[in-house]
Amino acid sequence: METNLKGKRALVLGASKGLGYGIAQGLAEEGARVAIASRTMEGSKAAADKVGALPFVCDTGKSDQIDALAKDVTAALGGVDVLVLNSGGPPPGKAQGVTSEQWRASFEAMFVNLVRLTDHLLPGMIERRFGRIISVISSGVIQPIPNLAISNAIRPALVGWGKTLASEVASFGVTVNAIAPGRIATDRLKQLDAANAERTGRSVEEVAAAAKAGIPAGRYGEIAEFGAAAVFLASERASFITGSILRVDGGQISCT
Numbered sequence: 001m002e003t004n005l006k007g008k009r010a011l012v013l014g015a016s017k018g019l020g021y022g023i024a025q026g027l028a029e030e031g032a033r034v035a036i037a038s039r040t041m042e043g044s045k046a047a048a049d050k051v052g053a054l055p056f057v058c059d060t061g062k063s064d065q066i067d068a069l070a071k072d073v074t075a076a077l078g079g080v081d082v083l084v085l086n087s088g089g090p091p092p093g094k095a096q097g098v099t100s101e102q103w104r105a106s107f108e109a110m111f112v113n114l115v116r117l118t119d120h121l122l123p124g125m126i127e128r129r130f131g132r133i134i135s136v137i138s139s140g141v142i143q144p145i146p147n148l149a150i151s152n153a154i155r156p157a158l159v160g161w162g163k164t165l166a167s168e169v170a171s172f173g174v175t176v177n178a179i180a181p182g183r184i185a186t187d188r189l190k191q192l193d194a195a196n197a198e199r200t201g202r203s204v205e206e207v208a209a210a211a212k213a214g215i216p217a218g219r220y221g222e223i224a225e226f227g228a229a230a231v232f233l234a235s236e237r238a239s240f241i242t243g244s245i246l247r248v249d250g251g252q253i254s255c256t
């Protein structure tokens with residue numbers, strides 16, 4: 001399949017490792033010019049060197065860094081055609097007992113500043129009559145995940161915003177979609193399995209085995225499998241897909 005991504009300019013947040021890295025790698029393999037951002041230049045540079053990308057620093061919790069990223073990436077690449085909204089996951093925990101400060105900080109990092117970055121880069125996409133905005137969300141927006149209250153509560157905001165934006169910009173050739181990972185093998189998943197083991201008094205191996213038993217594919221996904229979904233949505237081939245959620249979960253979530 002010809003993706004026509006050669007020469008397209010892509011910015012991937014939270015891309016020094018994990019899902020963001022898998023997406024950056026997939027886009028670079030298709031010939032896109034990729035900018036990788038994470039909270040440290042060291043992390044971004046190590047990842048960027050591996051995939052042939054440009055490194056940037058951006059903590060999605062900090063609006064000044066969001067503004068600077070938009071400016072710096074636009075200066076370096078001349079614009080952004082593909083924007084991948086991704087970030088670190090919030091701490092695990094129950095719905096009860098989250099402080100107002102924690103809710104506000106998570107909402108800033110997982111929603112407000114991602115929208116802010118989009119607002120910076122969207123006018124150029126509209127002007128050029130091509131754009132791809134892809135949010136990394138979670139299967140928790142479809143089926144809430146126990147002990148991940150902040151994620152379950154805040155990610156649906158990104159979906160509601162994305163679906164609304166999709167209808168506003170579709171006629172300009174800009175699509176807005178979300179990808180919902182089930183369980184993809186990353187450091188974040190390792191940390192969640194370890195926390196789950198600690199909470200339930202089981203070994204990490206037992207926790208992982210039980211989780212895999214609930215996935216029809218019988219295993220965790222690979223970051224390259226997740227990246228491939230983003231590559232498709234970023235491609236010209238996905239031009240009539242917008243306002244959608246694409247699940248990448250090995251069949252784990254059976255409802256739509």
Ligand SMILES: NC(=O)c1ccc[n+]([C@@H]2O[C@H](COP(=O)([O-])OP(=O)(O)OC[C@H]3O[C@@H](n4cnc5c(N)ncnc54)[C@H](OP(=O)(O)O)[C@@H]3O)[C@@H](O)[C@H]2O)c1
Nearest residue numbers: 014016017018019039059060088089138183184186187188
């Ligand atoms: N893996 C899964 O199965 C799964 C399932 C559902 C949802 N998710 C969600 O998908 C997202 C990515 O997950 P992952 O598994 O790839 O996690 P990961 O392996 O921990 O990687 C997270 C990436 O984001 C960066 N990052 C962390 N905090 C950041 C911040 N405040 N601002 C900017 N970048 C930040 C990290 O780099 P630095 O630490 O260097 O900044 C790293 O590059 C998370 O929101 C996670 O909750 C993942």
